[in-house]
Amino acid sequence: MIVRLMGExxxxxxxxxxxxxxxxxxxxxxxVEEGDEERLSGLxxxxxxxxxxxxxxxxxxxxxxxxxxxxxxxxxxxxxxQLFDGEGLIPDLPTRD
Amino acid sequence: MAGLMSxxxxxxxxxxxxxxxxxxxxxETLDYSYERQLELLQNVKRGIADVVTAKKRLxxxxxxxxxxxxxxxxxxxxxxxxNREDLARQALERKxxxxxxxxxLDQQADxxxxxxxxxVASEKALSAKVEAFRTQxxxxxxxxxxxxxxxxxxxxxxxxxxxxxxxxxxxxxxKDKTEQMQARASAIDELTxxxxxxxxxxxxxxxxxxxxxxxxxxxxDDELAKMKAEVGSGEKQKELEK
Numbered sequence: 001m002i003v004r005l006m007g008e009x010x011x012x013x014x015x016x017x018x019x020x021x022x023x024x025x026x027x028x029x030x031x032v033e034e035g036d037e038e039r040l041s042g043l044x045x046x047x048x049x050x051x052x053x054x055x056x057x058x059x060x061x062x063x064x065x066x067x068x069x070x071x072x073x074x075x076x077x078x079x080x081x082q083l084f085d086g087e088g089l090i091p092d093l094p095t096r097d
Numbered sequence: 098m099a100g101l102m103s104x105x106x107x108x109x110x111x112x113x114x115x116x117x118x119x120x121x122x123x124x125e126t127l128d129y130s131y132e133r134q135l136e137l138l139q140n141v142k143r144g145i146a147d148v149v150t151a152k153k154r155l156x157x158x159x160x161x162x163x164x165x166x167x168x169x170x171x172x173x174x175x176x177x178x179x180n181r182e183d184l185a186r187q188a189l190e191r192k193x194x195x196x197x198x199x200x201x202l203d204q205q206a207d208x209x210x211x212x213x214x215x216x217v218a219s220e221k222a223l224s225a226k227v228e229a230f231r232t233q234x235x236x237x238x239x240x241x242x243x244x245x246x247x248x249x250x251x252x253x254x255x256x257x258x259x260x261x262x263x264x265x266x267x268x269x270x271x272k273d274k275t276e277q278m279q280a281r282a283s284a285i286d287e288l289t290x291x292x293x294x295x296x297x298x299x300x301x302x303x304x305x306x307x308x309x310x311x312x313x314x315x316x317x318d319d320e321l322a323k324m325k326a327e328v329g330s331g332e333k334q335k336e337l338e339k
Contacts, residue, residue, distance in 0.1 A: 006105070006263050007215050007270075009222055025100035032101070044101075060225035063233065063256035068102035069109060072270075083104055090108050091265045093116045093258075094136045 002058055004066040005048050011055030021047055021068070032084070037077040044073040112265075113258025123246040127234040130254060134227045137261055141220045144268040148213045151275045155206050158282055162199045166192050172308055179311045188304055198285060205278045212271040219267040223260050230257045 001018055004010045013021070024047045031040040047070050058064065071083065083090075116133060117126055169192040176184035230253060237249045 003102070004259060004263065007219070007267050009218070021102075022100065025102045029100045060222045061229040063226060063229050063253050065252075065255035065259055066106065069105035069259070071101055071105050072266075080101065083101065083108060090105075090112055090262050091269045093112055093261050093265055094133050094140065 001067045002064055003068045005070050006072045010058035010066055011051050013055040017054040032080045048073045109259050109262040112262050123243055124238050141264050144271050145216045148271055151278055152209050159202050162195050166195050175308055212274050215267050216271050219264045223264045226257050226260045
């Protein structure tokens with residue numbers, strides 16, 4: 001499946017890697033819940049690293065959507081909470097008004 | 098609680114569908130989306146230019162701090178040579194304070210360089226995807242009925258929407274970092290001009306004045322000694338002539 005590392009690009013990963021990634025993701029969500037920023041950063045770094053080393057880069061001109069998006073590894077606890085509360089963190093796209 | 102990955106995907110999709118909702122028919126949706134993509138490309142280019150400007154300001158401030166550090170070092174030596182350990186200590190204390198500021202600036206310069214790298218990569222990816230989208234958009238408009246087009250648009254649009262959100266966040270983060278850096282640079286400027294951090298950049302600090310007084314004192318002493326020697330040898334000459 002294709003996953004995106006925010007700020008870095010898209011990667012194709014196999015099921016095995018995807019499984020490991022999901023486990024780390026669950027732990028990361030738990031770290032947010034517990035308010036453990038250090039653990040969150042560590043897990044996000046591990047997730048990015050797993051994708052980078054085991055995945056294949058998707059070409060820039062490919063328009064496929066990703067099945068999962070890994071937030072930037074320097075995501076703060078505050079930013080992670082913004083991600084869970086409504087539509088924070090990611091800025092609105094430019095619109096014509 | 099769902100994971101961060103699916104949550105991020107959901108937010109990204111929501112942002113983009115909000116953008117697509119603004120157009121009425123498929124052809125218009127495609128064109129509208131494309132216009133916004135071009136706009137975002139302009140934004141990311143501006144973002145890169147802003148980071149470059151911020152980096153230049155930081156470099157300038159680093160040079161100023163380095164010059165002040167060299168000057169204070171020289172002053173400390175001057176003071177020691179004149180047996181004024183108190184003044185030498187004062188100069189070295191200021192030097193150490195400035196070195197700390199310099200280290201902070203170094204870290205910020207690194208962060209800005211990272212942001213710049215991310216923005217450049219983001220621009221490259223977005224630019225490639227926008228071009229791919231433009232080709233696909235024309236194909237969809239030419240070959241599909243309105244109902245079919247809607248499905249095709251959904252496929253092409255999600256991919257580009259994701260990149261747009263990613264680029265949008267990269268711009269936002271670079272902007273935050275640049276603003277933080279500018280606030281710090283202004284704070285250092287303000288401190289140095291108001292003299293709260295000791296006016297090390299101006300030519301006339303208290304240390305300068307004291308060292309200047311010392312220097313002119315020793316110059317007077319030297320000159321006096323020279324004159325004494327001259328006058329002395331003149332008198333000896335007269336005695337010899339007698």
